[in-house]
Amino acid sequence: MTYAIEGWFTVEEDGARLLGTRCAGCGTVCFPPRHGSCPNPRCEGTDTETVRLPRRGRVWSYTNACYPPPAPFVAAEPYEPVTLAAVELDEVGIVVLGQVSGLTVEQLAVGMELELTSGPLADGPLVWMWGRAS
Amino acid sequence: MSVAVLGVGMHPWGKWGRPFLEYGVAAARAALRDAGLAWTDVQFVVGADTIRNGYPGFVSGASYARALGWSGARVASCYAACASGAQALDIARTRILAGMCDVALVVGADAAPKGFFAPVGGDRPDDPDWLRFRLLGAANPAYFALYARRRMALHGSTPADFAAVKVKNALAGSLNPMARYRRPVTAEEVLASPMVADPLRLMDICATSDGGAAVVLTSESYARRHATRYVRLAAVSTVTPVFPNTVLELPDFATDSCAAVPAPERPFRAALAHAAYEEAGAGPRDVSLAEVYDLSTALELDWTEDLGLCPAGEADKLLRSGETALGGRIPVNPSGGLASFGEAIPAQAIAQLCELTTQLRGAAGARQVPDARVGLAANQGLFGHGSAVIATT
Numbered sequence: 317m318t319y320a321i322e323g324w325f326t327v328e329e330d331g332a333r334l335l336g337t338r339c340a341g342c343g344t345v346c347f348p349p350r351h352g353s354c355p356n357p358r359c360e361g362t363d364t365e366t367v368r369l370p371r372r373g374r375v376w377s378y379t380n381a382c383y384p385p386p387a388p389f390v391a392a393e394p395y396e397p398v399t400l401a402a403v404e405l406d407e408v409g410i411v412v413l414g415q416v417s418g419l420t421v422e423q424l425a426v427g428m429e430l431e432l433t434s435g436p437l438a439d440g441p442l443v444w445m446w447g448r449a450s
Numbered sequence: 451m452s453v454a455v456l457g458v459g460m461h462p463w464g465k466w467g468r469p470f471l472e473y474g475v476a477a478a479r480a481a482l483r484d485a486g487l488a489w490t491d492v493q494f495v496v497g498a499d500t501i502r503n504g505y506p507g508f509v510s511g512a513s514y515a516r517a518l519g520w521s522g523a524r525v526a527s528c529y530a531a532c533a534s535g536a537q538a539l540d541i542a543r544t545r546i547l548a549g550m551c552d553v554a555l556v557v558g559a560d561a562a563p564k565g566f567f568a569p570v571g572g573d574r575p576d577d578p579d580w581l582r583f584r585l586l587g588a589a590n591p592a593y594f595a596l597y598a599r600r601r602m603a604l605h606g607s608t609p610a611d612f613a614a615v616k617v618k619n620a621l622a623g624s625l626n627p628m629a630r631y632r633r634p635v636t637a638e639e640v641l642a643s644p645m646v647a648d649p650l651r652l653m654d655i656c657a658t659s660d661g662g663a664a665v666v667l668t669s670e671s672y673a674r675r676h677a678t679r680y681v682r683l684a685a686v687s688t689v690t691p692v693f694p695n696t697v698l699e700l701p702d703f704a705t706d707s708c709a710a711v712p713a714p715e716r717p718f719r720a721a722l723a724h725a726a727y728e729e730a731g732a733g734p735r736d737v738s739l740a741e742v743y744d745l746s747t748a749l750e751l752d753w754t755e756d757l758g759l760c761p762a763g764e765a766d767k768l769l770r771s772g773e774t775a776l777g778g779r780i781p782v783n784p785s786g787g788l789a790s791f792g793e794a795i796p797a798q799a800i801a802q803l804c805e806l807t808t809q810l811r812g813a814a815g816a817r818q819v820p821d822a823r824v825g826l827a828a829n830q831g832l833f834g835h836g837s838a839v840i841a842t843t
Contacts, residue, residue: 320585321575343710344694348703356711357693376698377603379595379647385587386568388580398587402596402698409708411698413596415586421648426603443585 320441324348325434326368332434332444333371334405334412337364345369345408369412371432372449373405378416378424392438401446403430417445451729452682453543454673455841457485457666458804461559463630463659463791470503473662473797474510474559475517481555481664486676489518492666493551496542497527498534498558498796501570510796514557524551532743532831533688534558535663535799536839540686542667552672558796559662566590567658579701579832586703590745591655593700595647598748602649605763607751611770612654613640615747618775619783623790625776625817628801630659631790640747654747659792663800665807681810683803685729685840691718700832718836719756723828726838727758730824734758737780738822739809741802743829744787753828754782757838781819784809799837802827806841 319325324347325334336347339354341361347369354361378401384391385398399416401424416424417435433447459480461473474497482489495518497510506513511527530537535558542554566589569580582588601607617637623629635653643653673680691699692714694706699718716724727733734757742753751765759780760768768774774782783789785805788798806825808814823843830836 321581339710345707345709355693355706358711377596377600379592379599379649381587381589381592381647382645383566385583385589386566388569388573388584389587391587400586400588400592400596407709409694409696411696411705413582413586413588413698413703426600437585 318441320437320443325444327434327442331371332432334369334432334444336367336369338367339364345410347410347412369408370406372429373403375424375426375428375430376402376404376411377426378402378421380421390437390439401430403446415443415445417447419448451547452670452684453546454668454670454680455665455683455803455807456668456673456677456680457481457483457487458807459484459664460628460801460804461662462628463661463794466660468561468660470500470507470559470561470662471513471517473561473660474514474557474664477559477662477664478514478518478555478557481666485666487553487666490521492521492523492553492555494524494542494545494554496538496554496556498538498800499527499529500560500796501529502563503561510557530688530831530835531833532795532829533799533835533837534796536686536829536837537688539665539667539683539800539803539839540688543683543686546667546669552669554667555664556667556800557662557664558800560794560796561660562658562794578703582701582703590700591647591650593698594655594746594749595650596698597752598650598746601748601752605766607748607766609641609649610637611751611766612650612747613637614769615744615750616640616653616789618769619744619787619789622776622784622817623786625815626786626790629786629790630657630792650746650748656745656788657792659794661791661794661797661801663797663804665800665803681807682842683839684842685726685838687722687725687729687838689721689725691834692721699834719753719828719830722830722836722838723757723826726826726840730840730842732824732840736824737826738824739781739784739819741783741785741787741805741825741827744783744789745793747789750782750787757826757828776817776819784814784817784819799827799829799839802829803839803841806839810841810843
């Protein structure tokens with residue numbers, strides 16, 4: 317399968333994982349991955365290592381797109397509302413936005429636990445998605 | 451450290467289908483008339499850029515100067531997303547405060563496409579604003595809806611509260627000849643409008659509009675020679691967020707991590723207002739009226755708290771008690787806000803100052819806030835841009 321974006325997530329035997337970076341200087345973790353500099357203004361670190369981010373987190377908020385989003389999004393036909401969730405990852409304190417697979421807004425709640433998965437965009441390539449915690 | 455707002459002018463908001471320059475020039479001429487000055491009196495012209503109208507929009511200061519007739523005035527142009535107008539104001543007032551000019555004209559105008567704002571075209575995966583559409587289909591209303599749902603979970607706000615914001619703002623907008631939407635609406639209409647991004651419906655979300663706004667700023671010594679009374683621009687805050695920013699901002703995929711460094715005392719929107727209060731030597735209790743960036747109805751409630759007009763979680767109560775309506779203790783969006791205007795991006799922060807000035811002059815007619823002395827305007831856009839502006843009598 318082709319990834320819709322390289323280096324942001326990986327799909328392995330045990331499931332999908334977001335890829336972030338950790339600053340060797342101050343320990344700040346970033347998603348999307350950020351190489352060569354640290355977002356912490358008091359850190360001049362330039363060494364970063366790629367890390368697999370925690371798979372689970374809790375819903376910070378959620379919504380959907382009742383109308384097809386504009387290009388470059390490729391909407392499925394017939395269009396079904398895309399569900400989106402912003403999930404606060406365990407341990408690293410980052411809220412990550414993603415499409416939601418297999419759940420509608422009626423089935424989501426703030427604080428609910430979700431787990432990372434992946435799924436195809438309408439034109440094929442894979443993207444990370446949030447799904448029901450196993 | 452104030453400058454004078456000697457003139458304000460606007461082109462009515464709408465969907466007129468004409469070039470942005472027309473709206474900007476009309477607003478500029480109106481502001482110059484209001485100030486009693488000629489274009490050739492202007493020493494410095496600052497344009498707030500539009501990115502959806504080709505090259506002239508990227509060099510809007512020069513475009514306006516040329517349209518008004520090359521006069522040899524100095525020029526600057528700037529883009530800062532929704533805060534473009536505020537940054538243009540800041541550039542103009544800074545030059546005045548530095549003693550390098552006495553009279554500056556600030557202009558912003560936009561001609562907006564229909565429907566959702568889409569990213570600039572092409573295949574540009576290095577641009578997060580492009581990528582969020584490509585990977586997630588996350589248009590602007592999705593972010594507004596995330597904030598709205600979060601507010602419902604944290605503070606117990608309801609869709610009926612959001613609808614009440616629209617009802618309030620539509621009523622104020624019905625009294626404003628510059629507003630695009632001038633029809634009062636009912637809560638039932640809002641709650642029956644189509645769902646766009648759950649929990650936000652069509653009438654909860656601001657439209658994209660054409661419009662233009664301009665102000666003439668001068669030094670106070672110049673103003674004293676040309677006017678008996680004038681409004682003062684006492685603060686323009688354009689601070690950036692402080693790391694780690696733990697609120698998901700447009701057009702981002704994620705927040706900063708707060709694991710290694712704790713979150714700052716004030717989130718971004720509150721920090722914008724705080725810096726303006728500090729600069730003006732004022733506080734929330736001094737504010738007579740506030741213009742806030744109601745990209746959605748729910749967001750107006752967040753802003754009301756971020757500006758310190760009430761404690762966190764109490765904006766719904768303030769709204770329900772009528773205190774933020776015209777006639778209330780602290781009217782919020784007496785212009786009608788984005789709910790009545792729709793967004794003409796580079797013009798909007800300038801339009802906010804036009805409303806503050808009109809109110810502080812006591813010239814707002816049917817939507818006048820009695821005895822207005824201090825006005826606050828606040829705004830936030832993409833990529834860590836935002837502003838807070840304070841004007842005083």
